[in-house]
Amino acid sequence: MLKKKESSTESFFALENVSFEINEGEVIGIIGKNGAGKSTLLKILSKITQPTKGRIEINGRVASLLEVGTGFHPELTGRENIYLNGTLLGMSRKEVSAKLDEIIQFSGVKKFIDTPVKHYSSGMYVRLAFSVAAHLEPEILIIDEVLAVGDAEFQKKCLGKMKDVAGEGRTVIFVSHDLAAVRKLCTKGILLEHGKIIKQGEISEVIQAYIKSGKLSYQYKPEIVKPDIPVAFKSIELFNGDGENSNEFTCEDEILLKFSFEVRKENHPYSLFVIFKDKYGSPIFSVEKAIDNEVLVLKLDKMFLTRGQYDITTFIHIPKVEQIDVANDVCGFSIYDATSPLAIHGSYEYGNVFGNYKWQSNI
Numbered sequence: 001m002l003k004k005k006e007s008s009t010e011s012f013f014a015l016e017n018v019s020f021e022i023n024e025g026e027v028i029g030i031i032g033k034n035g036a037g038k039s040t041l042l043k044i045l046s047k048i049t050q051p052t053k054g055r056i057e058i059n060g061r062v063a064s065l066l067e068v069g070t071g072f073h074p075e076l077t078g079r080e081n082i083y084l085n086g087t088l089l090g091m092s093r094k095e096v097s098a099k100l101d102e103i104i105q106f107s108g109v110k111k112f113i114d115t116p117v118k119h120y121s122s123g124m125y126v127r128l129a130f131s132v133a134a135h136l137e138p139e140i141l142i143i144d145e146v147l148a149v150g151d152a153e154f155q156k157k158c159l160g161k162m163k164d165v166a167g168e169g170r171t172v173i174f175v176s177h178d179l180a181a182v183r184k185l186c187t188k189g190i191l192l193e194h195g196k197i198i199k200q201g202e203i204s205e206v207i208q209a210y211i212k213s214g215k216l217s218y219q220y221k222p223e224i225v226k227p228d229i230p231v232a233f234k235s236i237e238l239f240n241g242d243g244e245n246s247n248e249f250t251c252e253d254e255i256l257l258k259f260s261f262e263v264r265k266e267n268h269p270y271s272l273f274v275i276f277k278d279k280y281g282s283p284i285f286s287v288e289k290a291i292d293n294e295v296l297v298l299k300l301d302k303m304f305l306t307r308g309q310y311d312i313t314t315f316i317h318i319p320k321v322e323q324i325d326v327a328n329d330v331c332g333f334s335i336y337d338a339t340s341p342l343a344i345h346g347s348y349e350y351g352n353v354f355g356n357y358k359w360q361s362n363i
Helices: 038-045 078-088 093-107 122-135 145-149 152-167 179-185 203-213
Strands: 027-031 062-065 140-143 171-175 188-193 196-202 231-240 248-250 255-263 271-278 283-290 295-300 308-318 322-336
Touching: 027 038, 027 179, 027 203, 038 062, 038 171, 062 122, 078 093, 078 122, 093 122, 122 140, 122 152, 140 152, 152 171, 152 179, 171 179, 179 203, 179 322, 188 203, 196 203, 231 308, 231 322, 255 308, 283 295
Parallel strands: 027 171, 027 188, 062 140, 140 171, 248 322
Antiparallel strands: 188 196, 231 255, 255 295, 271 283, 271 308, 308 322
16 A cells, blocks of 8 residues: 655745835845845835735835836726826826826837737836836835846936936835946845845945855866866966956956966867856857966956956867866956946947957058
């Protein structure tokens, strides 16, 4: 006779012992890896989800943009949804009408404003939803990563508007994986990891804690230098132009990558291959160099990379024969805002690499 297997359940808390206070007029960035609890926290603050225990206290009118379509009725037109959102925020029809033209103009969907939003693309949805949330004058504006759906130009426009909102003394809570945007907009931050607050305080300190907690580390050292191969990695390090360890750079900084090897067998055409990846893990460019020394330094000139997050995968190989040693997704770093015109870039629309080339008037 077979015994029925007893089912077992395990409790899981998306957030645990999370406690913080946000004052009026503060701009807070909430960062953390996927699954850290960021979106759950915003849903609780927006009163979409009720906490199983604990409490929240909010004083002020809240507008939230958490995911595409939040707060919109699909059968209503864009114009009707503007009035619906205004009503939900406690505004009169007259108050909404006073903002209507500004909302439509900012959103860029004027041609389709009288079309049911169920026919909108995700980008159009986000454009209108953000415009409504930002212009209907909530005391508290809550924005999730949903802005990533929009194009680069609209993202820049949104960040500018959020900066304006913050400058008016309203409170902004912003979740994003774009550390450059968080650094530019926010004054304080909260770092979440596995549903718990790891760090809160000044935004620069919180971002540094996040970088150190994850793969965005300026140094890679294998736990064991592989013993049975002719050439092995000893270390990989990131430096700035002043020779200091760093993994945060502006568009105008020099970036140095130092590779150290243990060479056990010489007289072979060993080669180092380095692949640079964007924050989505897609390769954007690569370089190769023969290993003719125990130390090699790769120098990236200023204004070579546009803003964003990067890491490298690198390997030692005998060209066209075999890979010998591999280091995957190491030495992550970020390029953040600078005075360079490249600071507005950093998306697939513009590319990640700024070509270092020359123009001439004839061949």
